[in-house]
Amino acid sequence: MTAKEPAAKMVLSNVSRAGVVAFSKTLSKEIQSSGITVNSILTGSVLTDRLLQLIKLNHKNKSKQALKSLANSIPVKRISDPKEFSQLVLFLCTDNASFINGNAIPVDGGLSKAIF
Numbered sequence: 001m002t003a004k005e006p007a008a009k010m011v012l013s014n015v016s017r018a019g020v021v022a023f024s025k026t027l028s029k030e031i032q033s034s035g036i037t038v039n040s041i042l043t044g045s046v047l048t049d050r051l052l053q054l055i056k057l058n059h060k061n062k063s064k065q066a067l068k069s070l071a072n073s074i075p076v077k078r079i080s081d082p083k084e085f086s087q088l089v090l091f092l093c094t095d096n097a098s099f100i101n102g103n104a105i106p107v108d109g110g111l112s113k114a115i116f
Helices: 011-030 050-073 084-092
Strands: 040-043 104-107
Touching: 011 040, 011 050, 011 104, 084 104
Parallel strands: 040 104
Antiparallel strands: none
């Protein structure tokens, strides 16, 4: 989600994610006549090994508390599982999604506050 709502102390990540979204939007326009669609998926916190490593690194003996705090900061009160946005990826690869192009789609448990 930092592509739309930059987080403090994450300058490089914020800039690179916004750049990927801009790249995807540009590419979607450049190849639109080919019938290929290009979209970005903006995930919130996803329970991956990398997330767990970062929490352990930054919170040492309080990693369980940090995970709980992170989950509580999300409106649905939990961290997502990779399967939750993988279903969107599968859908976007079907003909049913042929009119969805050049979008940045949030899958964040309601974390994003932006209207658009």
